[in-house]
Amino acid sequence: xxxxxxxxxxxxxxxRGINKSFGAVQVLRDVAMSVRAGEVTALVGDNGAGKxxxxxxxxxxxPMDSGEMFINGSEVxxxxxxxxxxxxxxxxxQDLALCDNLDIVxxxxxxxxxxxxxxxxxxEMEQLARKTLDSLAVRxxxxxxxxxxxxxxxxxxxxxxxxxxxxxxxLVILDExxxxxxxxxxxxxxxxxxxxxDNGLAVVLISHNMNDVxxxxxxIAALYLGQMVAQVKTTDVxxxxxxxxxxxxxxxxQQA
Amino acid sequence: xxxxxxxxxxxxxxxxxxxxxFAFGSLIVILVFFSFASPYFFTTSNLVGILMAATVTGxxxxxxxxxxIAGGIDLSIGTGMILCGVMTGVFQTYWGWPVWAGVLGAVxxxxxxxxxxxxxxxxxxIPPFIATLGMMLVASGLSLVISGTKxxxxxEHPEFQLLMNYSVIxxxxxxxxxxxxxxxxxxxxxxxxxxxxxxxxxxIGSNEAATELSGVxxxxxxxxxxSMAGLFVGIAGVLAASRLSSAQPxxxxxxxxxxxxxxxxxxxxxxxxxxSIVGTMIGALIVAVLTNGLRVTxxxxxxxxxxxxxxxxxxxxxxxxxxxxx
Numbered sequence: 001x002x003x004x005x006x007x008x009x010x011x012x013x014x015x016r017g018i019n020k021s022f023g024a025v026q027v028l029r030d031v032a033m034s035v036r037a038g039e040v041t042a043l044v045g046d047n048g049a050g051k052x053x054x055x056x057x058x059x060x061x062x063p064m065d066s067g068e069m070f071i072n073g074s075e076v077x078x079x080x081x082x083x084x085x086x087x088x089x090x091x092x093x094q095d096l097a098l099c100d101n102l103d104i105v106x107x108x109x110x111x112x113x114x115x116x117x118x119x120x121x122x123x124e125m126e127q128l129a130r131k132t133l134d135s136l137a138v139r140x141x142x143x144x145x146x147x148x149x150x151x152x153x154x155x156x157x158x159x160x161x162x163x164x165x166x167x168x169x170x171l172v173i174l175d176e177x178x179x180x181x182x183x184x185x186x187x188x189x190x191x192x193x194x195x196x197x198d199n200g201l202a203v204v205l206i207s208h209n210m211n212d213v214x215x216x217x218x219x220i221a222a223l224y225l226g227q228m229v230a231q232v233k234t235t236d237v238x239x240x241x242x243x244x245x246x247x248x249x250x251x252x253x254q255q256a
Numbered sequence: 257x258x259x260x261x262x263x264x265x266x267x268x269x270x271x272x273x274x275x276x277x278f279a280f281g282s283l284i285v286i287l288v289f290f291s292f293a294s295p296y297f298f299t300t301s302n303l304v305g306i307l308m309a310a311t312v313t314g315x316x317x318x319x320x321x322x323x324x325i326a327g328g329i330d331l332s333i334g335t336g337m338i339l340c341g342v343m344t345g346v347f348q349t350y351w352g353w354p355v356w357a358g359v360l361g362a363v364x365x366x367x368x369x370x371x372x373x374x375x376x377x378x379x380x381x382i383p384p385f386i387a388t389l390g391m392m393l394v395a396s397g398l399s400l401v402i403s404g405t406k407x408x409x410x411x412e413h414p415e416f417q418l419l420m421n422y423s424v425i426x427x428x429x430x431x432x433x434x435x436x437x438x439x440x441x442x443x444x445x446x447x448x449x450x451x452x453x454x455x456x457x458x459x460i461g462s463n464e465a466a467t468e469l470s471g472v473x474x475x476x477x478x479x480x481x482x483s484m485a486g487l488f489v490g491i492a493g494v495l496a497a498s499r500l501s502s503a504q505p506x507x508x509x510x511x512x513x514x515x516x517x518x519x520x521x522x523x524x525x526x527x528x529x530x531x532s533i534v535g536t537m538i539g540a541l542i543v544a545v546l547t548n549g550l551r552v553t554x555x556x557x558x559x560x561x562x563x564x565x566x567x568x569x570x571x572x573x574x575x576x577x578x579x580x581x582x
Binding site for chain 2: 061080081082085091093097098099100101102106110111112113115118119120
């Protein structure tokens with residue numbers, strides 16, 4: 001795979017001046033953010049900082065009150081998850097949007113089933129699902145016809161991520177993918193997250209866990225009370241500085 | 257290959273097929289028991305009678321299977337079916353429509369009832385239990401109002417009764433209605449296992465929010481599922497009217513419970529997300545055989561509903577047990 005210098009690339013996604021209120025509460029204030037292909041951008045912030053709201057605005061679940069959104073430099077408007085998907089934006093939600101009673105293939109293709117005529121094209125879907133899992137080097141799942149209810153937390157997360165990249169997606173946003181996982185499973189999922197970026201996707205990783213953030217991210221974007229207080233390269237900051245950004249919105253070493 | 261993938265496509269297949277196996281075993285036991293208990297039970301004419309009784313409840317249960325798998329419930333199917341029977345009477349006898357138009361009109365009318373149910377549930381947000389309970393009363397009242405509380409006879413169209421009663425195989429009494437039922441079973445099974453509609457029924461019943469987030473228009477598909485259940489109600493209503501050669505405006509209440517019982521006995525979870533047409537058909541046969549067997553062994557009518565009620569309780573309890581173990 002070709003690895004271009006990320007700094008030379010224009011951002012895949014760019015947000016400018018995003019505002020969002022729920023009633024009297026302003027959740028996002030004039031938020032700007034850029035996400036580059038081939039990079040993992042960690043989105044950090046305390047509970048209630050607006051991380052999930054920002055993601056849901058990008059994903060078309062919440063309409064933004066004002067602001068602009070650009071994909072590869074051209075302005076776009078997203079009104080539904082379906083429209084977001086058409087632009088190549090996929091979100092892996094925290095509460096794992098999977099159906100327990102369906103198997104892995106059925107979940108991965110949910111909402112975008114392949115059919116031949118009236119009938120579901122199961123062989124084609126099964127083959128594509130397998131191909132995607134293989135391309136992500138997923139070897140933890142023995143058969144793609146296993147119901148999701150029989151999978152471990154890490155495997156479920158893997159399926160959720162595989163579901164997101166099945167669609168030639170260009171931007172994958174992961175909302176706390178390791179929150180409920182053990183040590184080994186967390187490492188597995190982080191490896192997968194890194195692999196997505198190395199394959200050229202733009203990745204946004206929402207996380208509370210500084211170890212995760214420093215393990216895989218190229219850049220860190222910090223939200224504090226609905227405002228974007230910093231967007232920095234991960235190599236330019238320390239754990240302590242990021243924690244300070246999250247808790248107070250500013251940092252001694254990083255005042256841009 | 258086909259058998260393997262077919263089995264795999266039924267979600268939670270292990271617990272589901274266990275319940276099916278159990279239900280099938282129970283059916284055999286009940287059949288054997290009644291065969292010894294009454295000399296009239298295991299005769300061709302009685303078995304055909306059982307099939308004819310199973311036809312109407314069974315067709316209602318087919319549509320209900322989709323509704324329950326999708327996490328809903330439909331209480332309006334019993335009186336809705338009566339209303340559809342009255343409507344075909346109105347179309348054919350009062351308005352003088354030809355038989356085919358009267359039948360089609362009544363089936364589509366059933367679809368309309370289902371559409372209204374689906375609209376009330378997914379657009380207005382009325383809980384399925386309440387929405388269809390309301391529809392149950394509306395349909396019951398409308399049947400009486402429209403018919404003037406009197407049965408409608410198909411004097412102009414005596415051939416209408418052939419739809420249910422025409423003997424398909426010469427020399428043997430195998431009614432057309434039962435054949436229609438068998439065809440509908442196959443149609444429903446294919447829709448459930450092989451089409452997007454079936455897939456979304458499972459996914460909505462399994463995790464409605466996840467289905468919505470995956471880009472599926474859940475409201476639209478719920479309306480489609482209830483409308484389809486309504487079409488089955490329409491067909492059942494037409495066949496019931498054809499069987500008696502008259503549209504009876506009274507009754508129907510309790511039939512919805514028999515259909516729901518058939519679905520649950522067959523291993524479909526009332527919580528949604530799992531179930532199968534095969535299971536529902538076994539369930540419908542169990543209900544029909546029980547009802548018939550109790551009648552031919554001269555058990556008083558009052559006791560018949562006690563027995564069927566107990567069977568439903570056992571079936572639901574087994575569903576709970578299975579969920580605990582899973």
